Amino acid sequence: xxxxxxxxxxxxxxxxxxxxxxxxxxxxxxxxxxxxxxxxxxxxxxxxxxxxxxxxxxxxxxxxxxxxxxxxxxxxxxxxxxxxxxxxxxxxxxxxxxxxxxxxxxxxxxxxxxxxxxxxxxxxxxxxxxxxxxxxxxxxxxxxxxxxxxxxxxxxxxxxxxxxxxxxxxxxxxxxxxxxxxxxxxxxxxxxxxxxxxxxxxxxxxxxxxxxxxxxxxxxxxxxxxxxxxxxxxxxxxxxxxxxxxxxxxxxxxxxxxxxxxxxxxxxxxxxxxxxxxxxxxxxxxxxxxxxxxxxxxxxxxxxxxxxxxxxxxxxxxxxxxxxxxxxxxxxxxxxxxxxxxxxxxxxxxxxxxxxxxxxxxxxxxxxxxxxxxxxxxxxxxxxxxxxxxxxxxxxxxxxxxxxxxxxxxxxxxxxxxxxxxxxxxxxxxxxxxxxxxxxxxxxxxxxxxxxxxxxxxxxxxxxxxxxxxxxxxxxxxxxxxxxxxxxxxxxxxxxxxxxxxxxxxxxxxxxxxxxxxxxxxxxxxxxxxxxxxxxxxxxxxxx
Amino acid sequence: xxxxxxxxxxxxxxxxxxxxxxxxxxxxxxxxxxxxxxxxxxxxxxxxxxxxxxxxxxxxxxxxxxxxxxxxxxxxxxxxxxxxxxxxxxxxxxxxxxxxxxxxxxxxxxxxxxxxxxxxxxxxxxxxxxxxxxxxxxxxxxxxxxxxxxxxxxxxxxxxxxxxxxxxxxxxxxxxxxxxxxxxxxxxxxxxxxxxxxxxxxxxxxxxxxxxxxxxxxxxxxxxxxxxxxxxxxxxxxxxxxxxxxxxxxxxxxxxxxxxxxxxxxxxxxxxxxxxxxxxxxxxxxxxxxxxxxxxxxxxxxxxxxxxxx
Numbered sequence: 001x002x003x004x005x006x007x008x009x010x011x012x013x014x015x016x017x018x019x020x021x022x023x024x025x026x027x028x029x030x031x032x033x034x035x036x037x038x039x040x041x042x043x044x045x046x047x048x049x050x051x052x053x054x055x056x057x058x059x060x061x062x063x064x065x066x067x068x069x070x071x072x073x074x075x076x077x078x079x080x081x082x083x084x085x086x087x088x089x090x091x092x093x094x095x096x097x098x099x100x101x102x103x104x105x106x107x108x109x110x111x112x113x114x115x116x117x118x119x120x121x122x123x124x125x126x127x128x129x130x131x132x133x134x135x136x137x138x139x140x141x142x143x144x145x146x147x148x149x150x151x152x153x154x155x156x157x158x159x160x161x162x163x164x165x166x167x168x169x170x171x172x173x174x175x176x177x178x179x180x181x182x183x184x185x186x187x188x189x190x191x192x193x194x195x196x197x198x199x200x201x202x203x204x205x206x207x208x209x210x211x212x213x214x215x216x217x218x219x220x221x222x223x224x225x226x227x228x229x230x231x232x233x234x235x236x237x238x239x240x241x242x243x244x245x246x247x248x249x250x251x252x253x254x255x256x257x258x259x260x261x262x263x264x265x266x267x268x269x270x271x272x273x274x275x276x277x278x279x280x281x282x283x284x285x286x287x288x289x290x291x292x293x294x295x296x297x298x299x300x301x302x303x304x305x306x307x308x309x310x311x312x313x314x315x316x317x318x319x320x321x322x323x324x325x326x327x328x329x330x331x332x333x334x335x336x337x338x339x340x341x342x343x344x345x346x347x348x349x350x351x352x353x354x355x356x357x358x359x360x361x362x363x364x365x366x367x368x369x370x371x372x373x374x375x376x377x378x379x380x381x382x383x384x385x386x387x388x389x390x391x392x393x394x395x396x397x398x399x400x401x402x403x404x405x406x407x408x409x410x411x412x413x414x415x416x417x418x419x420x421x422x423x424x425x426x427x428x429x430x431x432x433x434x435x436x437x438x439x440x441x442x443x444x445x446x447x448x449x450x451x452x453x454x455x456x457x458x459x460x461x462x463x464x465x466x467x468x469x470x471x472x473x474x475x476x477x478x479x480x481x482x483x484x485x486x487x488x489x490x491x492x493x494x495x496x497x498x499x500x501x502x503x504x505x506x507x508x509x510x511x512x513x514x515x516x517x518x519x520x521x522x523x524x525x526x527x528x529x530x531x532x533x534x535x536x537x538x539x540x541x542x543x544x
Numbered sequence: 545x546x547x548x549x550x551x552x553x554x555x556x557x558x559x560x561x562x563x564x565x566x567x568x569x570x571x572x573x574x575x576x577x578x579x580x581x582x583x584x585x586x587x588x589x590x591x592x593x594x595x596x597x598x599x600x601x602x603x604x605x606x607x608x609x610x611x612x613x614x615x616x617x618x619x620x621x622x623x624x625x626x627x628x629x630x631x632x633x634x635x636x637x638x639x640x641x642x643x644x645x646x647x648x649x650x651x652x653x654x655x656x657x658x659x660x661x662x663x664x665x666x667x668x669x670x671x672x673x674x675x676x677x678x679x680x681x682x683x684x685x686x687x688x689x690x691x692x693x694x695x696x697x698x699x700x701x702x703x704x705x706x707x708x709x710x711x712x713x714x715x716x717x718x719x720x721x722x723x724x725x726x727x728x729x730x731x732x733x734x735x736x737x738x739x740x741x742x743x744x745x746x747x748x749x750x751x752x753x754x755x756x757x758x759x760x761x762x763x764x765x766x767x768x769x770x771x772x773x774x775x776x777x778x779x780x781x782x783x784x785x786x787x788x789x790x791x792x793x794x795x796x797x798x799x800x801x802x803x804x805x806x807x808x809x810x811x812x813x814x815x816x817x818x819x820x821x822x823x824x825x826x827x828x829x830x831x832x833x834x835x836x837x838x839x840x841x842x843x844x845x846x847x848x849x850x851x852x853x854x
Contacts, residue, residue, distance in 0.1 A: 042799075044580075044624060044625050044626070045625065045626045047626065050626045052580045052581045053580060123592050123596075124596075126592065126593050126596035126597070128579055128580060128581035128584075128585060128589075128593060129581060129584075130589065131584060131585060131586065131589055143588075143589060143592065144588055144589075144592070145592065195621075195627040196627060196628075198626070199625065199626070199627065199628050216636065217625045217628050218625055218628070218633060218636060218637065218799070218804070219636075219799065220709075220710060220797060220798070220799035221709065221710075244709055244797065245797060245799075246708065246797050247794040247797065247803070248708075248794050248795045248797070250692065250695075250795075251695070251707065251708045251794075251795055251796070251797055254695060254696075254699070254700045254707045254708070255707050255708055255709070255797075257700070258699075258700060258703075258707050260706075260707060260708075260709070423575075424576070424810050425810065426575070426576030426577070426578075426582070426810065426811065426812050427575040427576050429576060429582050429583050430575050430576040430577065430582070431575070432583070433582070433583065447584070463586050463587065464583060464584070
């Protein structure tokens with residue numbers, strides 16, 4: 001009986017010992033041909049007609065190939081065999097395709113592009129990215145259900161010739177072709193999977209540098225292996241790319257420090273501050289800017305230029321970046337981010353244009369001037385005190401950021417009472433669209449690396465112009481860039497610069513910062529570069 | 545007993561129906577739409593997309609459609625993961641949560657029962673003090689704090705376990721330990737209190753006077769009777785451990801169901817919100833039913849029969 005007693009008492013101890021001893025070492029081995037990368041979230045869809053987010057976009061960029069592909073800043077031919085200049089006043093693009101193959105050995109044809117594009121604009125697909133085809137002949141009417149899908153301005157002249165007809169010239173059309181939404185699709189695979197297409201790697205075929213294997217949607221990790229059928233497979237040095245989702249910043253850092261992952265991406269706030277001293281710490285510029293919109297319709301005092309300027313000058317962006325954002329942002333005085341678009345003649349970054357550079361004074365912290373302009377603005381609008389609400393996201397960083405702005409504004413703008421309203425992302429969007437806000441902190445990521453992607457938002461009457469900013473001259477420049485000057489690169493550049501100047505001088509929006517993605521990358525990871533469209537090109541990435 | 549169980553199952557479905565209906569209408573009060581690209585869609589495009597998902601219909605029609613599907617066992621498809629059946633999403637995410645939850649419950653409960661029993665038997669000795677200290681520690685240390693400590697020492701510093709990620713059994717050990725602390729503390733406390741009571745009962749004295757050894761008294765009489773209140777708390781605790789381990793899952797990067805639930809709410813993924821609410825409710829009601837049935841097995845005196853009457 002005594003024996004039994006001791007045996008029973010030993011059960012829990014045995015359990016613990018078993019758990020502790022049965023495991024061995026958890027030290028990670030690193031392979032030269034496998035690159036492991038963190039991901040902030042799971043892939044929501046691998047269907048290029050459906051995907052809307054960056055993670056799915058990266059998955060598609062790694063596994064599919066479009067007409068063009070960014071290599072660093074440079075746009076290079078991919079399935080198209082050369083860079084194409086448009087004809088017919090910029091309205092016709094004729095692409096000659098390389099003889100490339102899908103991962104199942106079948107040829108990638110012009111018909112695969114036609115099929116994919118038609119499928120995306122088809123209202124039945126309910127693509128939330130169909131709007132990006134706007135400008136391709138009949139795309140808007142097809143999306144609205146007014147015209148048949150086969151009337152889309154895209155056709156296969158022969159197996160390897162694709163022709164696109166635009167209703168108006170799109171000067172950034174070639175850049176768009178590197179976007180996953182314009183990738184081809186292999187019709188038999190799509191039709192076989194039906195509504196389940198893009199939810200499972202089984203049955204999918206790929207024409208890009210890697211193939212996704214053993215993946216099911218919402219998986220927390222996924223593997224991509226080299227696609228030997230990729231037309232440029234000889235340039236691909238990595239054999240495997242492994243993604244792991246991490247949610248907790250400390251876990252991410254532990255995974256990186258223990259070399260379980262070679263690259264930790266999207267480090268924010270406190271963690272970024274903590275690791276900013278690492279030699280392997282780096283920041284990638286993204287074509288994304290954060291800014292404050294003011295609701296002129298609801299609060300007419302925002303029509304006063306002095307009030308808008310005072311708001312912009314009342315807080316210190318450098319301090320905000322250092323103390324709140326962990327140095328993960330970049331200063332920008334204009335809506336247009338840096339590192340995205342370059343002067344067609346000189347190659348100079350848009351934000352370094354001689355006409356843009358002096359605009360920095362509109363966003364430089366200037367306590368005295370802010371107070372002075374504010375008082376003047378109050379007098380001009382007949383107000384003694386102003387109280388309004390700043391709408392924003394409810395993430396930790398967003399809350400801290402808005403608290404900082406609130407503190408600075410209330411300190412430097414006498415008579416101002418600013419209340420914060422931090423809500424979930426979707427609520428913020430709805431409130432913004434409904435005009436249910438005084439001021440809102442918002443962000444825009446470029447759909448394509450061109451200033452027009454940002455500037456068109458603030459045209460009078462644009463659906464995204466939530467603050468109802470309106471300036472005739474600004475509208476004229478933006479419109480001119482897309483119409484009369486669309487085929488004249490220099491004139492178009494000037495239009496975009498002038499429009500930006502007006503928007504900044506007007507303080508149509510109060511700029512906050514440009515989003516920089518902070519990362520830790522092992523020193524042996526080479527050529528891991530971000531493109532102007534926010535994607536990484538893994539064709540050239542390698543480890544040594 | 546069979547009639548009682550049948551009746552309880554009927555109530556289970558009725559409760560689920562009410563929960564589903566209430567949740568459906570409450571969910572519709574959430575601001576925003578489920579569309580990720582909402583701010584880029586023109587009003588016309590938004591209308592088309594809404595029509596595709598049936599969201600252009602009046603709420604009551606949407607309700608009838610959903611309930612119609614539900615009666616056929618169809619929980620709909622996720623908006624967030626385009627067209628992924630919610631049942632599949634739950635199934636895929638449930639396994640890791642259930643595994644670490646079940647492991648934590650088994651470990652925590654077994655250790656808790658033993659700790660509580662030992663504390664009661666060695667009442668007012670250093671053993672009791674130590675056991676009480678451990679159980680209070682288990683109750684008071686938040687699981688996420690324990691998770692971070694375990695990760696730092698056992699994984700990062702000493703390399704005994706993986707830091708995070710869900711690869712094999714090894715990956716489940718640290719989250720299990722982090723989650724086991726609470727049931728351990730809870731069960732130990734309940735067990736000790738109940739067993740101290742039972743040990744001073746007349747029938748224990750009688751058993752002792754009959755010449756039974758201490759071991760026999762404890763295992764045959766005291767332990768069994770002390771288990772009833774423990775069983776009562778185990779049910780709901782099991783559900784909460786299995787489904788509410790989101791923070792621990794995040795710390796160890798485990799693809800669990802908890803995170804999915806929160807995400808479905810923030811993304812207005814209506815079918816997933818509904819599916820998970822119904823699933824959680826089902827789990828809780830089922831566990832309560834099982835606990836009720838278990839009472840009968842532990843103590844035959846409260847076994848039910850005759851249409852639910854004692």
